[in-house]
Amino acid sequence: MRSLSLLLTLTCISISCSKKTRNPLETVLQSEHPAISKVMERIEDYEVQILYTEIERDIEGKVRFIDHSFQLNSKNYFYPASTVKLPAAVLALEWVDQDSLLTRNTKYTTLRDSLPHTIADDVRQIFAVSDNEAYNRLYELMGRLYMDIKLGNHYVKPVRFAHRLSTDNASDSVRSPIHFEGNQTRKIGYSDKYLYVLELEKQHKGKGFVRNDSLIEQPMDFSLKNYFPLQAQHDIMKRLFFPDNFNRKEQFQLSKESMEFLRRQMSTVPRNNGYNEEEYYDGYGKFFLFGDTKDRMPEHIKIYNKVGYAYGTLTDTAYIVDEEEGIDFFLSATILVNKNGIFNDDTYEYDEIGVPFLAELGREIYAFEIQKK
Numbered sequence: 001m002r003s004l005s006l007l008l009t010l011t012c013i014s015i016s017c018s019k020k021t022r023n024p025l026e027t028v029l030q031s032e033h034p035a036i037s038k039v040m041e042r043i044e045d046y047e048v049q050i051l052y053t054e055i056e057r058d059i060e061g062k063v064r065f066i067d068h069s070f071q072l073n074s075k076n077y078f079y080p081a082s083t084v085k086l087p088a089a090v091l092a093l094e095w096v097d098q099d100s101l102l103t104r105n106t107k108y109t110t111l112r113d114s115l116p117h118t119i120a121d122d123v124r125q126i127f128a129v130s131d132n133e134a135y136n137r138l139y140e141l142m143g144r145l146y147m148d149i150k151l152g153n154h155y156v157k158p159v160r161f162a163h164r165l166s167t168d169n170a171s172d173s174v175r176s177p178i179h180f181e182g183n184q185t186r187k188i189g190y191s192d193k194y195l196y197v198l199e200l201e202k203q204h205k206g207k208g209f210v211r212n213d214s215l216i217e218q219p220m221d222f223s224l225k226n227y228f229p230l231q232a233q234h235d236i237m238k239r240l241f242f243p244d245n246f247n248r249k250e251q252f253q254l255s256k257e258s259m260e261f262l263r264r265q266m267s268t269v270p271r272n273n274g275y276n277e278e279e280y281y282d283g284y285g286k287f288f289l290f291g292d293t294k295d296r297m298p299e300h301i302k303i304y305n306k307v308g309y310a311y312g313t314l315t316d317t318a319y320i321v322d323e324e325e326g327i328d329f330f331l332s333a334t335i336l337v338n339k340n341g342i343f344n345d346d347t348y349e350y351d352e353i354g355v356p357f358l359a360e361l362g363r364e365i366y367a368f369e370i371q372k373k
Contacts (some may be wrong), residue, residue: 157232159227287307
């Protein structure tokens with residue numbers, strides 16, 4: 001495994017020698033690196049979407065965003081997988097900040113799980129190892145109607161929460177009561193809204209899918225699944241790190257302490273939260289730059305992000321900072337890797353195609369930022 005420094009040096013040389021274009025993504029995606037070129041040779045099969053934002057500051061420190069995109073289209077559906085945990089975590093912290101009787105460290109239990117939990121622990125687990133049950137507990141607390149409305153109020157749309165993750169009756173509209181410490185029962189509504197059918201392009205995928213160990217020879221229907229397009233993911237990241245660039249309604253109403261806590265959890269690596277490093281290596285939840293290596297990340301590089309992968313779709317949305325070089329940028333991307341066209345068979349090219357593509361994409365953009373500086 002080549003070191004990250006060597007990979008970045010070679011990438012910088014490639015970027016410097018490439019023909020300059022108005023959209024840096026055009027240069028990056030012309031890379032001869034096999035992780036990029038393999039995907040570009042069959043780009044239609046991989047349903048790639050990319051959104052990259054340069055961050056410029058004037059002499060007074062005022063920030064300006066310069067957005068670049070590749071095949072970005074919110075009407076082209078992709079399964080968001082665990083990326084929906086990002087807004088769930090943000091909204092849960094906002095919810096508890098607005099309740100004078102509770103804090104993020106107040107213990108609670110649910111009927112789904114009698115063990116005590118806290119919203120703080122749920123957020124830690126979501127960003128450390130993308131824990132599904134931590135997300136499901138926050139779903140029980142808030143529900144899909146509340147989360148949809150709140151994101152809409154912050155002008156983050158289109159988005160549709162539809163279901164819990166990796167559990168029976170995932171889309172059941174009835175939610176379990178939440179019992180907070182002190183015998184208080186807090187619950188926003190006993191039942192959620194009826195699920196409407198999405199009407200998007202590419203929401204029927206593949207040529208078959210597995211259900212109850214049987215192959216169903218027809219495209220898999222995603223019209224009742226979660227919907228969280230790349231633009232919405234990117235918009236949330238911008239609001240979290242540069243709230244002053246947005247008006248008050250667009251900003252998340254988090255206390256200073258909750259915002260600091262959230263950012264810290266978003267950038268941490270599993271070993272810093274007590275997880276086994278052999279199983280949960282630094283790049284486990286950091287696809288950009290480090291997803292294809294088990295080496296430790298340098299301390300001066302911070303990646304505030306949330307990844308998701310399921311049904312052959314890999315997605316990462318991130319704010320990347322190099323404290324030594326003084327560069328920062330936003331990067332979001334998704335790719336579908338399902339060569340056989342069968343969904344839910346656990347046969348996907350995550351390690352062969354998906355993760356290497358996202359890792360090299362991150363390095364190429366990083367190299368562009370270094371070369372630009």
